[in-house]
Amino acid sequence: MTVGVDDRTGPALEVRNLTKRFGGAAAVQGLTLDCAKGEVFGFVGPDGAGKTTIMRLLAAVMTPDEGSIVIEGINVVATPELARSHISYMPQRFGLYEDLTVDENIEFFADLFGIERSVRDERAARLLEASGMTPFRKRRAGQLSGGMKQKLGLTCSLIHTPKVLLLDEPTAGVDPLSRRDFWRILYGLRGEGVAIVIATSYLDEAERCTRLGLLRQGRMTYCDAPEALKRLMPGEIIAIGTQQAREARGLVACLEGVKGAILMGDSVHVVVDDASLRSGELKAALDRAGVAIGDMERIAPSIEDLFVSLLTTESDG
């Protein structure tokens, strides 16, 4: 991965020691981060870990207690009004006008950002097409389903090309086909040098980021590319295909070297200390108990496997 900080032009977003307290509790503590142009940075973490607070601070809609944010050489904390034209922020609940139509909502946000007529029409058409919303342009926002409101929110946030795009849970309730199309649009923006920061609790979305920050109680405890993070996974995973998944899990859970076993539809994912050492033992134990198994193979951990394992380890310790 060569998407890193470009020395000549500097990062798109520089965050230093960002801290925000509510009452006595620190919601965000000492966050330091550089985002390169064209990078997609993802914040993941449990509820209340500080994802949304970070997004609000970066969007200059909330003032930090300590630390600095610099976008395009502009000090966001000192002069938020100067920074805002470079930022696009989509909060979890985007402020759509429910009594306006889809087109009117887009028009409103395009006016807000001062987007030229020719640019806005072309871009709106492309975004609406990508999200399958073209047939609904004359429908009032209040009459759209949750997933469609989300798509319209995204369309409105993408109507201008900011330097930094902040998306809080952008595709909650959006179907996979539209999600894929949105990612296509985001990849297009990367090419234009936009830095994209996403907060998400869905790890198939996290897999698409160039770097991830794992948040826990306001602190970023891990930060790296998804592939690099996966190498931190303690243990290895063996997937066993079987129609008797529940029995299989019960049998393998107490074997030596097994750290955990998760049911996954028609298979069991078994976390072991050493896959090559334990495969034979797992198979023998299942054979002895008369549990019929199909494919058995070592698989790469998903980001979800990793985070569940890291979060569990931390809370145990």
Add this chain to the structure above:
Amino acid sequence: MTSPAPVSEIRIVADRLTKRFGDFVAVNAVSFEARAGEIIGFLGPNGAGKSTTIRILTGLLRPSGGQAIVAGFDVARSPERVRENIGYMSQKFSLYTDLTVMENLRFFGGVYGVNGARLEERLKFAIGMAGLTDRTDALVADLSGGWKQRLALGCAVLHEPAILFLDEPTSGVDPASRRRFWDLIYSLAGEGVCVVITTHYMDEAEYCNRIALINAGRLVALGSPSELKRRAIRGEILLVQGDNPGAMLEALEGAPAVRDVAPFGSSLHIVVDDAARDRPVIETLLKERELGWSRIEPIKPTLEDVFVQLIGADSARATAR
């Protein structure tokens, strides 16, 4: 699970189930069966008819055609008997946030007609299952998403329903809580509860025993996650990882040999007819554009690859019709 189930095991039978709103066919002749202890996932684009199907199966909406037998009762003729035998949990959790955990549970116990000694026993079960033993007096408003979700599940199973319907149950819940939630779902299924769930997330769909893929009101595919991955994909998937996925995407879209291409993190998934034959073609194409790659190899399709391909193909056919 290919062996035929005994009739007593079948919890849901949908036979050419259809719902029209004016000229619009929201659910179009959907047929399937679901058994005790099975977890069946409904997947499909927004507006495909998943929620309408669930509303019919829960007796909230009358079908315009076809039939559905849920927990042994006809949804059109005896919707109230159906509702007595099912639990339902929506994405909004439908809890009273200004009431405590225990007040919510007692309220839903009353709604489902559970009382006396049985109520006390079921309250104990629900609280233990949700892990809320130390929080029974907490206001629901003060609970995190994961707790709320487990409480909502507890409320939905107070009356020991034979069938549990979950409509996007894990929206906005963090991964650790989600996994814990799925442990609960599996233990309910282990006791014989038939679980029907809608989701937009593929990592979640992987947990289901069978997946029903719905597009434009019709059932497009039905099978276990691994069956769908084996059978549904036409062609093979090549994964390419490189420094500039955006430029690679542009170069490969519409190129010969490339059926489809989609970004996946720092890599791309390319659908080709034959990975061994088409790989050199793609390598040549990338070289011509001076695009470097660190990895190129055939991979097993993900559930998302399956979803995108099947829905895409079905929509194309629908347009042609």
